[in-house]
Amino acid sequence: MITVHAVLTRPDWDEFRAISRGIYRDDPFPAPDDSIDIDRVLIRPPTSVAATRRIQAFVARAQGIPVGRIAAIHDLGFTEYTEESIGFFGFYEAIDHQDVADALLDAASAWLADQNLTSMCGPFSPSMFYSAGVVVGAAPERPLVGMPHNPAYYGGQFEKWGLVGVKDFYSYQFDDPYILFTNPAFARHRQMYERVRARSDVTFRTMKYRTIRRDAKIVAALYNKAFVDFWGYSPLSAAELFDLLKLMLPILDRELVLLAELDGKPVGFLMAIPDANQAAAHAARLPFRSARDLATVWHLKRPGRHKIVDTVRVDMLFVDPECPDRAVAPLLIMELSQRMKDKRYQNVEAAPVLDDSAWMKGSFLTRIDKAPHRVYRIYGRDLEPNVED
Incomplete structure (x- = not known):
């Protein structure tokens, strides 16, 4: 029973x-x-x-x-x-x-x-x-x-x-994160983005640990402007984002957490997360959770990390819809790609990408032969009202 x-x-x-x-x-x-x-x-x-x-x-x-x-x-x-x-x-x-x-x-x-x-x-x-x-x-x-x-x-x-x-919604995986720059179908766009980058005034900075509370307010404000028309959206508070970022700090590579600024004003955000599950797999046999957690972080940060952790997930990418520079998103992707190369990450997976999002429809994903790597599904149904005796 x-x-x-x-x-x-x-x-x-x-x-x-x-x-x-x-x-x-x-x-x-x-x-x-x-x-x-x-x-x-x-x-x-x-x-x-x-x-x-x-x-x-x-x-x-x-x-x-x-x-x-x-x-x-x-x-x-x-x-x-x-x-x-x-x-x-x-x-x-x-x-x-x-x-x-x-x-x-x-x-x-x-x-x-x-x-x-x-x-x-x-x-x-x-x-x-x-x-x-x-x-x-x-x-x-x-x-x-x-x-x-x-x-x-x-x-x-x-x-x-x-x-x-x-x-x-989907994830898209690239065994070679530089496919954006090497795939012939994307060659024209690559050349265009390189010209745009040369004349763009957009700059990038990493999220600083000592100013994480202030940066959480900045990112939450950008998120609420960028996703207001997305399916399932509700306003995100700076307090909730700050709390989530604190939880994630042990596994983040801050060089892969980028704020884009134009004339000193925040206009875009990208966060890529090293695949902590690769590190966790090497710690799985330890008997206690505290030991597993410590070993996971050690594998993420230690010298030679790239031999175990070679993948990142692009978790967030959004731009202020009022930003006059329409190249901020591709510039963020280009900046991330260079940083991944410098830090010897080999693979990237972007997720979640909504099936009807404007970003997916207008992104490079529609211009190259790339099927979703994984599919995630949300379910729903109407409820029967409870009837009191």
């Missing part, structure tokens, strides 16, 4: 956290421990973040053994901004048993309906800005840092419960 219990106590949260280890115990491409810090995002979020989200987590048990988990999320900022009555689910993990999936999704949907929400969408863990969707239609492979990784059966579980795909 499957039972579902609300997560209320510290032992409940320990159980919630431990479920993912059981799900991926035999995974040939194990991810590191939960890539999103559950303590900081779910259990003890910053006050400014906690005020904008209501969350209820659940654990499913079979014969008393934990077999699945889910979090129901009411993002107050999203519903206020969009005026859409949509609730989210996320942090989903479950064994390959449809009854477990049904019980978890039933619990999450009932809680969201109690919040007077009329539809459910996900997975969001806990929002589009962090991690969203599940990998679909792909053979198992090493997960990409900061992106979803899941058993192949998750999409089927969602669909059997009644969820349908509402949005796809």
Whole structure:
């Protein structure tokens, strides 16, 4: 018999956290421990973040053994901004048993309906800005840092419960990051960008650790201008971005985190993340998480790092839509490519790229023969209103 219990106590949260280890115990491409810090995002979020989200987590048990988990999320900022009555689910993990999936999704949907929400969408863990969707239609492979990784059966579980795909997004991989400059189909654009760079007044600087709080305000303001018309957008606060950047500091290569400026004014941002999962794979056999975390950071920073960590993921790239210099995005990409070459990174993967985003339609991806490397999917369905006795 499957039972579902609300997560209320510290032992409940320990159980919630431990479920993912059981799900991926035999995974040939194990991810590191939960890539999103559950303590900081779910259990003890910053006050400014906690005020904008209501969350209820659940654990499913079979014969008393934990077999699945889910979090129901009411993002107050999203519903206020969009005026859409949509609730989210996320942090989903479950064994390959449809009854477990049904019980978890039933619990999450009932809680969201109690919040007077009329539809459910996900997975969001806990929002589009962090991690969203599940990998679909792909053979198992090493997960990409900061992106979803899941058993192949998750999409089927969602669909059997009644969820349908509402949005796809992709990753694009380049074994040679300099394809932008060597592919014949892109030669004309390369020449054009080189001319533009020669006459452009755009400059670049890295994000400084000592000014990270100030830079978080700058980047959040740019993000909110650039993504206001994107699917799933809701305003990002500087406080939330600052907290996320602090969590990521141990794995970031600050030479790959770039602010573009024009006449001293910030106009663009690019963040590429070294693939910490490559480093984590070398630390996976250590018995304790603290030891695994320290070993992962050591592999990321040590001399000879490039022999283990040779890939980066372009996580964010956006430009102020009011910027008069329309070459900022390609100039950021060119600057990143040069820095990757200098630091001996060999591969790059761009993700997430929305299937209907103007950036993808207008980018080099439409001009070269390059299929998506991975596909991620977000699901949704309408909710049945709860009827009180």
